Amino acid sequence: MDGIATNLTEVRQRIDAACRRAGREPQSVELIAVSKTFPVSDIAEAVKAGQQVFGESRLQEAEPKIDALPASLSWHFIGGVQRNKVRKILQKFGVIHAIDSLRLAGYVNGIAGELGHAAEIFLQVNIGGEASKGGFEPEVLRQEIGKLCALDHLRILGLMCIPPEGPDAESARRWFVSLRELRDEIEAISGRQFSQLSMGMSGDYEVAIEEGATHVRVGTLIFGHRSRRVEGELG
Ligand SMILES: *Cc1c(COP(=O)(O)O)cnc(C)c1O
Secondary structure (H helix, E strand, O other), rough: OOOOOHHHHHHHHHHHHHHHHHHHHHHOOEEEEEEEOOOHHHHHHHOOOOOOEEEOOOOOHHHHHHOOOOOOOEEEOOOOOHHHHHHHHHHOOOOEEOOOOOOHHHHHHHHHHHHOOOOEEEEEOOOOOOOOOOOOOHHHHHHHHHHHOOOEEEEEEEOOOOOOOOOOHHHHHHHHHHHHHHHHHHHHHHOOOOOOEEOOOOHHHHHHHOOOOOOEEHHHHOOOOOOHHHOOOOO
């Protein structure tokens, strides 16, 4: 692996190229550098290379890192959300990516109301219908979008997904298309706009951008490989 600055430059160039292919403005894509499992020193290196937006998936790990770094950075919470951590997550993070049920959305709405602000969130969709993954089933989201929109301390930015694993980046395309089409459907159902799509990781972010991603969550290609043990835990 090259240095973090070099990696970032390459990812940014590839984002620009994917945007050009898709006829999109490079500024229409937010690169979230996923720093979970990596130390403050690595994040500081990315900051030096101009990166301001980071993603973490466990509160316990993220909190001391956030506190140690400049307050000007933006933090996105991309992991599973435990109810007892919602207040702290809202205080430390600007955006939550994995709101996966009406019940959790209602709970976050209540805490955001107590804190006196609107929580910026993505609704996670289990786009591949996998038993092992969280997220709204598409049909449930169609049914519940009205109730979700009525939660007035939530600002629903759009939809987020982690597609089923496939042999290559191209195999993720159909899932990204499905998420975009589902977004269009729930806009029509609700009469609201959900302009953002959080989709695409190290293996498939270029395809995701071609299919409309506004937020790509890239870890490995920037910071290197993670040890398996610490992944996928609830935050
Ligand atoms: C870890 C993680 C990522 C980053 O994955 P990479 O393959 O390392 O780019 C993106 N999204 C979520 C939700 C994650 O948990």
